[in-house]
Amino acid sequence: MATTLATFSTMVKEVYKRTDKATEIDRALNETYLEMIAATSPRKTQDQIYRPVVIGREEYPLPETVLRINHPIRLIDPNVASNNSSSHHPLKFLANKDEYDRIEPNPNATTVITGRPWAYTIWKNSILITDLPDKAYTLEVNIGGVGTKLVASIDETIFQETWDETHKAGALARLFALIDLSDKADLWQRIYRYGFAGNEGLITGGLELLHQTTRDLQDGPFMVANNPL
Numbered sequence: 001m002a003t004t005l006a007t008f009s010t011m012v013k014e015v016y017k018r019t020d021k022a023t024e025i026d027r028a029l030n031e032t033y034l035e036m037i038a039a040t041s042p043r044k045t046q047d048q049i050y051r052p053v054v055i056g057r058e059e060y061p062l063p064e065t066v067l068r069i070n071h072p073i074r075l076i077d078p079n080v081a082s083n084n085s086s087s088h089h090p091l092k093f094l095a096n097k098d099e100y101d102r103i104e105p106n107p108n109a110t111t112v113i114t115g116r117p118w119a120y121t122i123w124k125n126s127i128l129i130t131d132l133p134d135k136a137y138t139l140e141v142n143i144g145g146v147g148t149k150l151v152a153s154i155d156e157t158i159f160q161e162t163w164d165e166t167h168k169a170g171a172l173a174r175l176f177a178l179i180d181l182s183d184k185a186d187l188w189q190r191i192y193r194y195g196f197a198g199n200e201g202l203i204t205g206g207l208e209l210l211h212q213t214t215r216d217l218q219d220g221p222f223m224v225a226n227n228p229l
Helices: 005-016 022-040 097-103 161-178 182-194 206-219
Strands: 046-052 059-061 066-076 088-090 119-123 126-130 138-145
Touching: 005 022, 005 161, 022 161, 022 206, 046 066, 097 119, 097 126, 126 138, 161 182, 161 206, 182 206
Parallel strands: none
Antiparallel strands: 046 138, 059 126, 066 088, 066 138, 119 126
């Protein structure tokens, strides 16, 4: 069961010893919470969005709530009912717009040459695709969204209780920094980053371990395929 904002506030006050700073404590808890989400992209903020493609159009804006894109983007032909990979497939990601501009030197020309899209790049929070589409396709995008702030006292975090100490430490580091107690701020920042055991060449806890654990879970084990020859 996840921990509530009220419980976190109590945990912080046990160390911070201030009962008149509820607003500052809630803000520090939320700043830490949103940073933890941004640093790890936990599964509960992941989603898929779909963008209909228009014939001849280059640009498809992304929602402002998208924190990151998990490449590649997929092209889906809605006119094909089966799950055949020849009709629905990943697009090639072009790492920079210069490469895209070389392929599409004037995508907004009066007359454009269209075809089946095969590649894309990201520019100004929009997806740019090439070839310019010859018919109505759909783009499937795997995304990581931003977190929702903890507002009500009963609001729960999306993290398991294992990470309560990390969350508390990040908030305390911020609170002590606000009142210029740098020694205490540095202490809690180290706990926030590495856990109470600290860092002796190993990832033992804190935000570093949360990030590593999330990445291991999402990436899965490295496996070598058998060679049939």
